[in-house]
Amino acid sequence: MNANREVLCMEPELTETPIGVATPVTPTTDTMPRRASVGRDVRNTVGTITVPNPRMEARDVNVFYGEKHALKGVSIDIGAKEVVAFIGPSGCGKSTFLRCLNRMNDTVSGCRVAGQISLDGSDIYDRKVDVVPLRAQVGMVFQKPNPFPKSIYENVAFGPRIHGLVNHRNELDELVEASLRRAGLWEEVKDRLDQPGTGLSGGQQQRLCIARTIAVSPDVILMDEPCSALDPIATAKIEELIDELSQNFSIVIVTHSMQQAARVSQRTAYFHLGHLIEVGSTRDIFTSPQHELTEDYITGRFG
């Protein structure tokens, strides 16, 4: 399993290159000077995959849907209280990898995960691990807002109830209020907590889903394109919220919007056809990508 670990951690050669200094590799017709130095046919991960204080560590993760090899040897750390963005064209495996991090892929029939993913040093794919507490620790927000057909209050109270986090009604009330406040939704819904959550607007529904997730105090929050079904104003609110939440939680966000990745994340990982192509600080990825595929993507040449 560790056989190809060395090649995965390539020394970042160009992260020190000052922005704006061109490294002519191939002639280009773009106005932007070309800096990427790793060729398009290279499939090993470029950049630093490790962080000093990791919460989650994934090593050589492979995912198969039946015969299809969907994710090929992905290794990356998720640091404490940081926002990591996964970008890449559709079908590149970023959502698949995200769903590996809280074992949501278990619910997909025919899906097989190989490799090692650990949360705070313990393997989450270990036989002895119960997915129930794991998913409480690693929460998830989905692409489409999916509030339960219950009241706003019951939506947020769902997690605390099933995990027995509170003993009294008063505690539950406080927890619901605190979660809604942290999700920035309290002021909008405090007078109608008994109304169905499905009656809220799309952006409010998504914030309700975030409130529902943080009500069980997870360590890591996974967000799978949380804004793709929302309008720009609702998107701005969610992004603000992600920023605030990153003071307490590690957040992994899959997004198709490169602006969004640039705005909310500290680190960015670029996926391409099941390979993790490049990982680096968001600033470096967007200003001086090392891999030509990354550069192609962020400059809008494809994807």
Add this chain to the structure above:
Amino acid sequence: MQPTALMIVLLVITSAAYFFGRRRAVSAAGGQPRYLNSLPAYYGFYTSLWSGLPALVVLALWLTLDSSVITHLVVAGLPDELRNLPASRLSLVINDIHNMVSGNVVSRPDDPVMLAAAERYREMRTLSLAALTVVVLALAAAGGAFAWRRIHTDLRARNAVERMVVLVLVGCSTLAIFTTIGIVLSVLFESIRFFQAVPLTDFLFGLSWSPQMAIRADQVGSSGAFGAVPLFAGTLLISFIAMLVAVPVGLLAAIYLSEYAGPLLRAWAKPVLEILAGIPTVVYGFFAALTVAPLMRDWGSALGFHVASESALAAGVVMGIMIIPFVSSLSDDVINAVPQSLRDGALALGATQSETIRRVVIPAALPGIVGGILLAISRAIGETMIVVMAAGLSANLTANPLEAVTTVTVQIVTLLVGDQEFDSPKTLAAFALGLLLFLVTLVLNVIALYVVRKYREQYE
């Protein structure tokens, strides 16, 4: 021409109209169909509709009214002493004439007046058929010609055909609605006749059911009792037992099949479960009467209970088994309709699969499940064959499922089986029971629709 032959000829004319209409349209466009407003086939349909529909309507009306008009005319031509007979006697005479015309046995074969009337009837019928043939064929030809002359490149044949299609659809739905109304009215009128003999309150609130009517005034033991309460109590008792069996088993089977079972198992188990729905109810009846009822009796006596050999329990349990696929199939559909995203949401919060089902999937699917259960109750209340064979005939007013009870449907069957006189309350009671049963299931269905709609508003 006989009506059947006439219909065939009409069919030939309309087909011909199709070809002529189509050909005229194509030639009007100079052989270039793209200069036409509509496809050539629409001009064909347009012409054949014009030639066929009016003729068909006249044909239908004529055949409906023809015999009563002729009868009326024949009666008008009868001698006065026959014509002035009371209505019931006159109808006997008319029957005789009809029988004579069709060559059956008649009561007065040699009466010259009757012979003359029959002869007259026969003549008028021949005349009517001839007139019908001429009128229908003329209408078909005229309609076809009219449409054919109107065909030119700008005629919007497509829209005309479309309007006709809508009319046909409206006609079909109206037919369904009027059939329902007709059935209800016929039951209603017979019930009103029943309620003229037996007061409504006695029927609705009477506690004893013994549908007997004195034929002679001095008959002994002739007092009938028409209280429907024991019948409805029996119906409800059996339906309740049936639902006790069907709802848990059906619902849990649906949950297992839709949430837990693997694709292979589902592919086998679902059809097998649905085979239960295909078993004729009379077969369930054997099963109830010959297997389940004796079994219940034996178990009962082993436990020290007295179980009647025809018990509400046996009938209810078998009826419940019959309804299981109904409940499970409907519930399975609604459970599958719950979006996967809701399950994902609950699972991602760390809910187990059964918590997800109990707290998210079932509440979301509840309106559909409740609707399905109410439909199943309607089915149980209306079920006849199983209870006829397994529940017995004695109208006991009891809540004890171990005794024999009888149901509304069983009593309707027993009241109407065999030769019956339709002016006795005994027979008419069947219609009153039918009406009440219809009203009960109607109310249930309305409640089901209301519940479903109310929840749906809340959840969508």
